[in-house]
Amino acid sequence: xxxxxxxxxxxxxxxxxxxxxxxxxxxxxxxxxxxxxxxxxxxxxxxxxxxxxxxxxxxxxxxxxxxxxxxxxxxxxxxxxxxxxxxxxxx
Numbered sequence: 001x002x003x004x005x006x007x008x009x010x011x012x013x014x015x016x017x018x019x020x021x022x023x024x025x026x027x028x029x030x031x032x033x034x035x036x037x038x039x040x041x042x043x044x045x046x047x048x049x050x051x052x053x054x055x056x057x058x059x060x061x062x063x064x065x066x067x068x069x070x071x072x073x074x075x076x077x078x079x080x081x082x083x084x085x086x087x088x089x090x091x
Contacts, residue, residue: 005042007065009034011086032085 017025083090
């Protein structure tokens with residue numbers, strides 16, 4: 001199974017915060033992202049496939065990861081999320 005931690009972070013956390021006048025999440029400490037403490041143990045397996053064209057080290061799975069989370073929310077709640085991140089106020 002392939003997944004993207006970046007995709008999970010985008011789907012569930014990432015958004016620029018502001019106070020109406022300016023961006024308030026203007027540093028890495030203030031920007032909401034998936035933190036290492038929230039990440040399950042991941043096993044990486046490199047597959048040698050010289051006949052296949054390169055797709056990157058995870059970028060190709062980012063959009064499907066976000067779509068899978070959206071599909072799970074739809075299955076559970078009956079509403080299709082259409083605004084990121086998928087937090088209660090955006091559903």
